Amino acid sequence: MTPEKAKATLAFLSMVSAAACCAMAPFAKFEDGMLSKTRPAGWLLRACRMQADGLAGHPEALSYPYNTCLWAGTIPRMGVHGQDWWRYEQTAYYTDGILRLGYALGDKTLIDRGEAGVDYTFDHPSADGFLGNECLWNMKRFEQKSGKRAGGFDMWPFAVFFRAVKAKYDASPDERILSALTRHFLAHDKKRLSTKRNIINVEGILWTYSHTGDKRLLELAEQAWRMRKPRPKNIEWNELAPANCANDEAICMHGATYCEEMKVPVLLAACTGKKEYLDQAVNVERKLVRDNILPDGCPETTERVRGNSVYWGHETCDVSDYSWSLGYFLEATGDASYADKIERCVYNAAFGAVADDFRSLQYFSNLNQFICTSDSDHNPFKYGLTWMQYRPTHETECCAGQINRIVPNFISRMWLKDAEGRPVAALYGPSKVDFGWAEISEETRYPFDGKITFRFSVKEPRESAFTYRVPGWCKAGASVKVNGESVSPAAPGEFATIARKFSDGDTIELDFPMEVRFEELPCRHLVEFRDADKFGMKRPAEAFADSSQGTVVCRGPLVFAYPIPAERTEDKAVHANMNGKKSANPDFKCWNLRPAGPFNYALAAHAAVVSSDGDAGDGFFKNPAAVKIRVPVRRIKWELVENRFTPDIPEKPVVLPGKEETIELVPYGSAMLRIGVFPDVSKTSP
Numbered sequence: 001m002t003p004e005k006a007k008a009t010l011a012f013l014s015m016v017s018a019a020a021c022c023a024m025a026p027f028a029k030f031e032d033g034m035l036s037k038t039r040p041a042g043w044l045l046r047a048c049r050m051q052a053d054g055l056a057g058h059p060e061a062l063s064y065p066y067n068t069c070l071w072a073g074t075i076p077r078m079g080v081h082g083q084d085w086w087r088y089e090q091t092a093y094y095t096d097g098i099l100r101l102g103y104a105l106g107d108k109t110l111i112d113r114g115e116a117g118v119d120y121t122f123d124h125p126s127a128d129g130f131l132g133n134e135c136l137w138n139m140k141r142f143e144q145k146s147g148k149r150a151g152g153f154d155m156w157p158f159a160v161f162f163r164a165v166k167a168k169y170d171a172s173p174d175e176r177i178l179s180a181l182t183r184h185f186l187a188h189d190k191k192r193l194s195t196k197r198n199i200i201n202v203e204g205i206l207w208t209y210s211h212t213g214d215k216r217l218l219e220l221a222e223q224a225w226r227m228r229k230p231r232p233k234n235i236e237w238n239e240l241a242p243a244n245c246a247n248d249e250a251i252c253m254h255g256a257t258y259c260e261e262m263k264v265p266v267l268l269a270a271c272t273g274k275k276e277y278l279d280q281a282v283n284v285e286r287k288l289v290r291d292n293i294l295p296d297g298c299p300e301t302t303e304r305v306r307g308n309s310v311y312w313g314h315e316t317c318d319v320s321d322y323s324w325s326l327g328y329f330l331e332a333t334g335d336a337s338y339a340d341k342i343e344r345c346v347y348n349a350a351f352g353a354v355a356d357d358f359r360s361l362q363y364f365s366n367l368n369q370f371i372c373t374s375d376s377d378h379n380p381f382k383y384g385l386t387w388m389q390y391r392p393t394h395e396t397e398c399c400a401g402q403i404n405r406i407v408p409n410f411i412s413r414m415w416l417k418d419a420e421g422r423p424v425a426a427l428y429g430p431s432k433v434d435f436g437w438a439e440i441s442e443e444t445r446y447p448f449d450g451k452i453t454f455r456f457s458v459k460e461p462r463e464s465a466f467t468y469r470v471p472g473w474c475k476a477g478a479s480v481k482v483n484g485e486s487v488s489p490a491a492p493g494e495f496a497t498i499a500r501k502f503s504d505g506d507t508i509e510l511d512f513p514m515e516v517r518f519e520e521l522p523c524r525h526l527v528e529f530r531d532a533d534k535f536g537m538k539r540p541a542e543a544f545a546d547s548s549q550g551t552v553v554c555r556g557p558l559v560f561a562y563p564i565p566a567e568r569t570e571d572k573a574v575h576a577n578m579n580g581k582k583s584a585n586p587d588f589k590c591w592n593l594r595p596a597g598p599f600n601y602a603l604a605a606h607a608a609v610v611s612s613d614g615d616a617g618d619g620f621f622k623n624p625a626a627v628k629i630r631v632p633v634r635r636i637k638w639e640l641v642e643n644r645f646t647p648d649i650p651e652k653p654v655v656l657p658g659k660e661e662t663i664e665l666v667p668y669g670s671a672m673l674r675i676g677v678f679p680d681v682s683k684t685s686p
């Protein structure tokens, strides 16, 4: 180290220690960081354990690159497959997922495996202070030295890995992490930071700023964001930038990139209080919902966002990325609608993309999927390949890492803190949280039931406040009781705060009546895009004019689906697109699922009978399901395409002769083959 550098290092170290700044982004309404103090309970605990026994705990089943040292060393390259940054992006997702799951469960094996990567990374910075593998420090230098092409995303994998760093810091704060992150980020070139997904490092930069108060970090983040420009002619790598976040035009771009980049302006808003950034953030999320949201709560992303057709699905990465980004929207704004969206996305799309034993997952997951085999992908991208199959290994590996983040990330945001550090029950599910002065048990079968009891265990009575949310779907009105006495509830879609002196044994009971809703979906529309064929996409079907896409049956935050009986056979074939990857654990198989019963049902009336077995059991991973809804249907003409693809929703369903029948729906996340969107003949059928 040169004397100048040593001086500079000392100068910022003293700046870091002098900044006794609060950890919260200064203009945010809520703050996270309670993960290591939160324990899932009930069905959620059993689901977490199933994940730990499944994909999270068995990297050998996920194959490359998960069966390597992860970030605790240099990950070997596998032939020519993938770009250099891939294996660090993918293993960063996985490290974040297993570390957070480890904290939620108190599972030492998972914690040790995740922390090993964080510790190694901070023990091996470059001479300039860059963290992570050499190929991520400086693309140009790496290319010159190795003679290999690094790709233009060299800074991006650390943006993912930062989330594992944050998880570890939240569990055990260590000043050395803050100083090393400050040095790492300040070594970034703002122009490179402003390009492509490199900008997502703003997440780590502003988190570090919130903890240190070092204004150089805030300046770096603001400058990089202001330098960005949209690239609408490049549909593969169009980018979110101040201009297209602020205007009303539909955006066509890579879905995961959209879901990741949309958080940048909201993070800037939380750190600066500037309306300009908040307007950009709220608007760009609104546009994603307007143009692309699917009824299971995740945007259409296969892999580019290009419309709202329920015939197409989403990449599993986007369930993770969208719900994680929404968490920052929730924290920055305190707007309860973002919490509703997180619940809808995770409680439907996430569980709908993973098998009922958490041992295999889909890359593309669809509302309607009547067949999931090695050649049944009907989405425009990778048409006819393995991407809709439930399997532990996938051609592109990102989703297999990301699936492990979703539930632990959800648990990370179930309990937030308000500006005074007081409890906010933000996302609902069975859990227990420790706020130091109070332990709060959340006893509930939610989302299978709308009754929730919070039980306070308090050492010394204390004046405090408890914030809860009334979900936007609860139009029937919530009931709220404090120690059995009714209090007036908040309106649907609002947070409310109960301020009082809390004593041991206090209870707060919430009751959100769950009525069955028949949601008619809006017309199909498409975002124009160019060069479709260049990316192996089939051109989209013609838009339906002035007709709804079908009807979805909902109750509370859950979508209900018809579980099509499936013939399930192991797929032992070695597919060429798998680049030699296969599960090294015989208990983790690839499946071919073919329909073993009728699926040609249309809703005959908007009438429903709800039944519940009274026990949420293993939640989504349970047969019989925790809640069932019976609906009347008629059979229509609706068949597989080429005997291997799920058909599109018929625009004008043709009802077959025969009587009305009743079928039983289960939570969407419990059905592997399913009808999630029904053709609706309730108004046309005799």
Ligand SMILES: [Zn+2]
Pocket (backbone or CB within 6 Å): 315, 316, 317, 318, 397, 398, 399, 400, 402
């Ligand atoms: Zn993915």
